[in-house]
Amino acid sequence: MxxxxxxxxxxxxxxxxxxxxxxxxxxxxxxxxxxxxxxxxxxxxxxxxxxxxxxxxxxxxxxxxxxxxxxxKKDKLIVAVVTQMVESQIPVFEAIADGEGSCIQKVEQLLDLFISYTQEEHSFNTKLLEAFESYQSLMPEPLEDIGVYEEVSHKIIMFYSRIFEEGRRDGSIRPDLPVHETLSTISNNFGTYAKKLSAQRNVLLPHMETEPEQQLLILKQIFLQYLRP
Missing domain, CATH: 1.10.10.60 (Homeodomain-like)
Structure with missing residues (x-):
């Protein structure tokens, strides 16, 4: 360099x-x-x-x-903004995938990463990604250049796949579970819920008696306990 x-x-x-x-x-x-x-x-x-x-x-x-x-076009700018945001996260997921530890340890790191996105310093990007997904879902046609965003997102998905594949071999995940399907479901839903909580952190919600981070920590332990042999 x-x-x-x-x-x-x-x-x-x-x-x-x-x-x-x-x-x-x-x-x-x-x-x-x-x-x-x-x-x-x-x-x-x-x-x-x-x-x-x-x-x-x-x-x-x-x-x-x-x-x-x-x-x-504005749509090209929208896609460029979110693509850059997602691309900046690639090294984080790569570090987890390439790091030491078993599959379940890396899954825990992924869940901890999602929890960190609810913190104030990450709320800007998290809220914008949430808004983008909502905006995109209402469009009658795919946004222009969305393929560029999908290509970057696919790179992160490949790191997930590498981690999940380790779970088939290292014995850290219950052998009776369909590993890839189970871990994909947990990761997708945990990440989506973390984004929702982050987007709502400054909104007054009378029914929310437990802080977002605490909710996610409880949910993380439930998932990990379910996954362990």
């Missing part, structure tokens, strides 16, 4: 045309990132459906023509 000094030295040794192209690309990447960050903020403040491209341009302090140059 190049250090800042190495990057500057590399730029200085380039011919003028290559240096101009590199700086142009870096400027483009910075503008795109600024648009994505602004879109995340506006989507959360106003809701994905009500947010406009003008709102996003204003939040990013750039002209609306620049926003449209990079994202000709």
């Amino acid at each position: 190049l250090s800042i000094q190495d990057g500057e030295r590399e730029t200085m040794t380039m011919d003028p045309k290559s240096r101009w192209e590199k700086e142009r690309q870096e400027g483009k990447n910075q503008r795109i990132q600024a648009i994505l960050e602004a879109a995340k903020s506006v989507f959360l403040q106003k809701g994905i459906e009500k947010a406009t491209m003008q709102d996003i341009a204003r939040e990013a302090h750039i002209g609306i023509a620049t926003v449209f140059r990079h994202f000709p």
